[in-house]
Amino acid sequence: MTRSAPSIDVSVDAHETIASETAKRLPLETGGILLGYREKDNVVIAHALVVDGGGATKDRYVRDDVRANERLAEFLADRAEDDPIGYVGEWHSHPAPSGPSTIDRNAMRGAAKATDGSIALLVLTPGDIGGYFGIIAQRQRLGRVVMRDAYVTFPPPRFGQLGPLPDGAVRGDGPVFISYRQSDGTQQAESFENLLRAAGLVVWRDRVDLRPGTTTDRLEQALTDGLSAGVLVVTPDIADSEIVRERELPRLLQLDENPAFSLCIANKIPRQGSESKCDYDAPDRLLRLTPARTLADKKQANALDPQGELEIVRDLLMHRIEQRRPEIRAENRDFTIRVQSRPAPFAVDADDDDLHMRIKGATEGRLPTPEGLELLSRTLPLTGDAVFAAGAKRVRISGGAHLSIGLALGAVFPETKFGNVAVHDVQNNVWESTPASNDPGVTELNVEALAIEVAQPSNAANRVAVFATLTADPDLTAFERLVRESAHGFASVEIVSVTNSNRINPQEAGRLSQAVAQHVKHLSAEHGRAEVHFAFHGPFPMAVLVGRYLNTLRTICYEWDGDTINGPRYRPAIALEPGVAGGPITEVIL
Known part of the structure; x- marks a missing residue:
């Protein structure tokens, strides 16, 4: 009788830790230890801890045993005495799609000889053509170690598969959607929001435009209800954002297949050894698209440099003009601008005007804010060039x-x-x-x-x-x-x-x-x-x-x-x- 293969069941928490750390450390290997419990021949992984390898390369990871024991002790110190969760194995990554090496198998054989009960090895290779490889090793009588390949299972994604975009998902006069990780991308997102508004573009931001209701449903509505462009702000913590990775980015990539939509990538990941140059491979790496070059082959702006911000503003302004210019010239109509420096802006501001300039106002008092004036000073030359490029015979301004x-x-x-x-x-x-x-x-x-x-x-x-x-x-x-x-x-x-x-x-x-x-x-x-x-x-x-x-x-x-x-x-x-x-x-x- 053929014996069925054992399984390694990986929890959401453990999977996110392994996948996120793998994405951050590419193209180097990384790894750590697995915590969970055993069910007959199977191993259930509840948590994964990261242990720096110290000298990891593109094809080698050797964990620091002292640090691993320290991290394990720290974790177990907070657990109840009857908690079944404990050390059950090792994990590491392979940047290239390959399973456990001979070195990995020999290391597992040695670890199993020193461990009571079965232990697991997980190897993760990133990207669509990769995935998890698993081994379960167990010491038998007389010190013999049995090692078997294992099925690796983990919970399905939080989000279901995306459906096709509905009609009207792209609209030339629609808002610009900003996608970012709140923990370290909020400041950059606000900077883009304020610059784009000052230049005359309407912006969708979750903090003001996400209406009450189920967040994912409202977000899906925003992403499919008439956007003109998107800005993906790539910061180090974006690797931990399930919303960006599984929902916002796939929709933005779908929208970008339409020529009437413009996707801009604001890269804030510094290149190794530089504080001013960005790493153009980082967006794919952090968003778990590697080895595909989905984002690396698109135009990216270096958001470490203030000029990179203006590059995106200029690109989106000119994209807006490209969408409006045929109509302006065919109808021989005015170029229209609505301007405001006092009321709070919202995505619903989007209307028939070609540009809608919103200068950041003061929360109190009569005077404009220095910040709002600084933003206007940076964007006004770009707005002037964009309006000139539209070729209208008259500019019509409204608002106040x-x-x-x-x-x-x-x-x-x-x-x-x-x-x-x-x-x-x-x-x-x-x-x-x-x-x-x-x-x-x-x-x-x-x-x-x-x-x-x-x-x-x-x-x-x-x-x-x-x-x-x-x-x-x-x-x-x-x-x-x-x-x-x-x-x-x-x-x-x-x-x-x-x-x-x-x-x-x-x-x-x-x-x-x-x-x-x-x-x-x-x-x-x-x-x-x-x-x-x-x-x-x-x-x-x-x-x-x-x-x-x-x-x-x-x-x-x-x-x-x-x-x-x-x-x-x-x-x-x-x-x-x-x-x-x-x-x-x-x-x-x-």
């Missing part, structure tokens, strides 16, 4: 934001590069940069020089200050305080105001925005192209339109701070220099 952000937004769409910009206010009135033929001409500008009553430092000649107020009965207190308290002084100070007591008619926007900018440029030119300190007070659409014409100046843009304790003041927020590399925002001052 802080006035310094409006000035910066206008500066990235200068008159020399973009023919016409239109801004919609909250009542959906249109404010255009091109002077209107039906401009009623009611509102004119009044320019008044403000006397400087304090002694001016020697470098004051390089600076001028302008307060442009486009509302009736302006409060000059905060601006006068700016001039009075300036440590560097100003060569000249002007107030540009409107003569009409009524609100500006949007049809006057083109003429008035050009006139305001012309006064600012003229004052700067009179003082040798002096740096302009600009406090603007007026409708958000006018801030955007005025910003279009400040492309030849270095302009310090101020924000009004209604501090109830110290009194209202204007605080410098950003420096605009649209004509230099890295502009238009070259400095965040706030």
